[in-house]
Amino acid sequence: MFEQLINGLTQGSVYALLALGFTLIFGTLRMVTFAHGEVYMVGAYVGFEIIRLLAPSFMLAILVALAATALLGVIIEILSFHFLRDAPHVTSLLVTIGISILLINLAQLIWGPETKSIPYALLDQLDYGEFEIWGVYITYLQIAVLMVTVLLMTALYLLINKTKLGMVIRATAQDYEAAYAMGVNVNVVFSMAFAIGSMLGGVAGVLIGVYYNLFYPTMGQLYGLKAFSASVVGGLMSLPGSVVAGLLIGVIETFAVEFGASSLRHMISFLFMILILLFRPSGLFGGKELIQARGD
Amino acid sequence: MLELTDIDAYYGPIQALKNVSLTVNRGEIVSLLGGNACGKSTTMKTILGLVKPRRGRITFEGQRIDRRPPSVVVKAGISPVLEARRLFPYLTVLENLRMGAYTRRDKKGIEQDIERMYELFPVVRERYRQPASTLSGGEQQMVAMARALMARPKLLIMDEPSMGLSPLYVEKVFEIIETVNRKEGVAILLVEQNANMALSIATRGYVLQTGEIVLKDTAENLLSNPLMQKAYLGVA
Numbered sequence: 001m002f003e004q005l006i007n008g009l010t011q012g013s014v015y016a017l018l019a020l021g022f023t024l025i026f027g028t029l030r031m032v033t034f035a036h037g038e039v040y041m042v043g044a045y046v047g048f049e050i051i052r053l054l055a056p057s058f059m060l061a062i063l064v065a066l067a068a069t070a071l072l073g074v075i076i077e078i079l080s081f082h083f084l085r086d087a088p089h090v091t092s093l094l095v096t097i098g099i100s101i102l103l104i105n106l107a108q109l110i111w112g113p114e115t116k117s118i119p120y121a122l123l124d125q126l127d128y129g130e131f132e133i134w135g136v137y138i139t140y141l142q143i144a145v146l147m148v149t150v151l152l153m154t155a156l157y158l159l160i161n162k163t164k165l166g167m168v169i170r171a172t173a174q175d176y177e178a179a180y181a182m183g184v185n186v187n188v189v190f191s192m193a194f195a196i197g198s199m200l201g202g203v204a205g206v207l208i209g210v211y212y213n214l215f216y217p218t219m220g221q222l223y224g225l226k227a228f229s230a231s232v233v234g235g236l237m238s239l240p241g242s243v244v245a246g247l248l249i250g251v252i253e254t255f256a257v258e259f260g261a262s263s264l265r266h267m268i269s270f271l272f273m274i275l276i277l278l279f280r281p282s283g284l285f286g287g288k289e290l291i292q293a294r295g296d
Numbered sequence: 297m298l299e300l301t302d303i304d305a306y307y308g309p310i311q312a313l314k315n316v317s318l319t320v321n322r323g324e325i326v327s328l329l330g331g332n333a334c335g336k337s338t339t340m341k342t343i344l345g346l347v348k349p350r351r352g353r354i355t356f357e358g359q360r361i362d363r364r365p366p367s368v369v370v371k372a373g374i375s376p377v378l379e380a381r382r383l384f385p386y387l388t389v390l391e392n393l394r395m396g397a398y399t400r401r402d403k404k405g406i407e408q409d410i411e412r413m414y415e416l417f418p419v420v421r422e423r424y425r426q427p428a429s430t431l432s433g434g435e436q437q438m439v440a441m442a443r444a445l446m447a448r449p450k451l452l453i454m455d456e457p458s459m460g461l462s463p464l465y466v467e468k469v470f471e472i473i474e475t476v477n478r479k480e481g482v483a484i485l486l487v488e489q490n491a492n493m494a495l496s497i498a499t500r501g502y503v504l505q506t507g508e509i510v511l512k513d514t515a516e517n518l519l520s521n522p523l524m525q526k527a528y529l530g531v532a
Contacts, residue, residue, distance in 0.1 A: 164394075171384045171395050178382040181344060183370035183399040183447075 003136045004258045005251065010142045010211070012250020013149035014204045018227035019234060019242035020156060021200035027237045028173040028193035031089065035076055035096040036201050037224020038103035043069045043202025044209030044219060045111060051118055051210070056125040058144060061206050069202025070195040077194035082187065100224070107217035115216040123213065145207045152203060153243060156196070160239065169193055201227070222266065233273050233283050241285030249273070297322050297483060298343070298374070298451055303352035303362075305335075305342050312338040313349070314507045320451060325477050325484045327494040327515065329528060330504035336487045337379055339504070340455045343485075344376050345369045356451070371399045375449035379456055381440040385429035389420055389439050392428050396446030406446070413442040416472070434465030441472060451483045452476065458490050466490070470497055491528040495519050503528070 022036050046068045047061035054060065080095040130139040160166040172179040172189045180186045208223070209215050230249055234241025249269050256265040280286065298320040305313040313335050320326045330336050341347040343354060345366045354362040361369050370376075375396070383392050393413060397406045414421035417438045423431060428439060437457055444452055454473070458466040474497050476482050488494035495501055495515040503511035503524070511518070518524050 167387065167391055167394065168398070171387055171391075174384045174386055175382055177346075178378060178384065179395070181346060181366050181370075181376050181378060181382075182395050182443075183367040184395075185365075185367060 001258075002134075003138075004254050006136070006138055006142060008251035008254030009247060010145050010250070011254060012247035013146055014208050014211075014246075015223075015226055015230050015250050016243040016246025017149050017152060017200050017204040017207075018223060019230035019246045020153065020239060021197035021204075022227045022231040023197075023234065023237065023239055023242045024156075024200070025194055025197040026231065027239075028169055029077075029081055029190055031081055031092050032228070033076070033080070033096045033194075034093065034224065034228075035080075035100040035103065036198075036227055037220030037222070038100045039069050039072055039076070039198045039201040039220070040205035040208075040223050040227075041107060041217065041220035042072055042103060043205030044215055045107060045205075046202070047206030047209055048116065048118060048215045051122060051126070056122045058126060058206075058210065061210070062148065062203055065202045065206045066199045069198045069205075072202075073195040073198025074191050076198070077191050081190060081194070100220075104217045104221075111215070111217065113217060115214055117213045117215065118210070126210070141211060145211055148203065148207060152200060156200070156239070159196075165192070226269075229270065229273050233276050235283035235285035238283070238285035241283060244284055245273075297357050298485070299355045300339075300343070301353050301355075303339075303342060303349045303354065305338055305347050305349045307338070307347075312347075312507055313342065316352070316504075316507070316509055318502050318509065318512070320483050320485050322450075323477070323481055323483055324500065325473070325486060325498045327491075327498040327501040328485060328487045328504060329489075329491045329494060329501055329518075331489070331528075334504045335507040336504055337455055338507075340376065340379075340453050340485075340487055343369070343374065343453055367399060370447055370449075373448075373450035375444040375447035375452055377440050377444045377452065377454040377457055380459065381433075381436045383428040383436055383439055383443070386427050388425055389428055389431070390424040392439055392443050393420070393424075393446050396443035397448075399447060405448070409446055409448065413445065416445075416475070417442050434461050434468070437461060437465065437469055438472075441469070441476075445476065445482075449482060451485065453485045453487075455487045456489060457486070458488065458493065466493065473497060491524070492519075492530070 018036065018040060025031065025033055043065040046065045050061040050064050076096065076099055080092045080099065084092050084095065130137050160169065168184055169189055172184060172186050176186045226249060230245040231242050234245035252272050253265045253269045256268040261268060276284065300316055300318050303313050303316040304311065316339060328336050328339060338347055342349050345364050349362055353360060356372050356374060359372055361372060384395060387395065393410055397409065400406055419435050419438050420442050423435065428436060431439065457469050461469065470493055473484060473486065477484050486494055486498065495518055498515040501513065501515050501518045502509050513521065
């Protein structure tokens with residue numbers, strides 16, 4: 001039972017990371033991106049290649065994926081948002097769907113449609129042991145995944161709430177015209193928010209890719225959808241809400257597997273989300289915004 | 297110090313400003329008056345760089361500022377009090393002030409100015425940790441003025457600062473405008489519907505009608521102008 005809880009939290013923390021990225025992007029640009037899952041996929045493949053070709057280092061894979069997905073995020077922002085600011089919202093959304101299909105096809109061209117894995121000889125060097133506490137087996141990889149997600153969440157919290165850039169992002173999210181009138185270059189802020197959100201998605205890709213050691217072009221589709229759903233369940237604009245919803249979904253899925261409903265786990269997790277939204281239509285933390293104020 | 301020359305501005309196909317020329321001199325309070333949708337707000341937005349004029353030029357202290365983004369205009373020394381205040385609702389009062397100082401890099405000066413605002417606006421000190429949205433309209437207007445002053449402007453442009461406020465706060469707002477102008481020598485361009493109040497503190501005034509300036513004079517003369525009294529001052 002406890003073991004499943006750890007599994008669930010590991011899985012859920014990655015959902016949370018993805019949802020945080022989605023929420024940050026939506027909260028700042030008021031734009032839904034359906035390419036988030038593909039940013040995750042690109043992050044995963046970048047990590048895969050770094051480990052395969054350069055060095056079997058988890059940290060190096062994450063760092064390179066961070067840089068690559070930040071750049072990808074800026075490109076997506078420019079294509080789908082920058083030039084379409086005055087167009088209806090649905091135009092941007094459609095462009096992100098196009099980008100998502102394009103990225104999947106590109107991945108198929110580069111890596112082929114089949115599932116790839118990191119060879120075991122290399123995986124062993126990543127030091128994947130496991131240890132036992134009170135009869136529960138926990139792998140070092142799980143600890144690493146949890147630590148990386150907690151670290152990134154803390155970093156995001158500090159960035160948004162304690163730095164000048166964070167304040168400017170929140171201000172732009174709340175009233176970008178007023179921010180513009182104060183002299184803020186809102187275009188740069190939009191790009192930055194999209195880049196940071198994409199970095200979180202890219203790291204999630206490396207974590208899950210290495211965790212299951214499965215890499216394939218459509219690996220981001222379900223995750224993108226889960227991130228979107230977790231973000232909505234969390235309240236759409238709430239960073240803490242995204243974390244709570246992501247963790248909940250991960251735990252529920254793992255327990256669905258534990259109780260023998262392995263093939264139904266996605267159905268059960270989405271059913272659960274529908275239930276929450278039926279009772280709390282604005283989500284768990286709806287009304288409290290990303291953008292909420294903090295005293296200092 | 298601020299000079300608009302022959303400005304034409306459009307919202308899509310609709311011409312909002314026709315041949316507008318006006319000046320604000322150092323240390324002056326100038327009122328820009330007129331009814332609804334006469335182009336007052338567009339004039340402000342054009343000065344600030346939110347609307348690009350199709351014709352004409354705007355200079356501030358000799359520097360061309362038309363077609364420049366607000367970041368340049370604010371740095372040059374013009375700071376806005378926006379229509380309907382437009383505070384960042386979920387930022388604290390203090391954070392709103394810091395946003396006003398966005399273009400500044402002198403940390404010490406910013407901290408000193410925050411202290412100065414606390415003295416000028418007691419309500420800002422009392423509420424500095426609260427989200428701006430939890431304040432009353434009048435209190436928000438105080439914060440909006442403090443935010444604008446945080447840029448250390450040479451010219452403050454204010455878009456209807458008395459709109460929607462109780463008479464008590466309207467008086468307070470005008471008091472502070474006078475204080476800021478006299479004590480700190482900040483020039484003020486004041487867009488107002490409340491012509492009586494605006495002219496009572498102004499040196500000069502302009503009257504806009506459907507995008508054109510139809511009257512310009514000293515505040516005294518405008519107050520006694522029979523046309524003005526009939527149309528804007530509510531004197532029978």
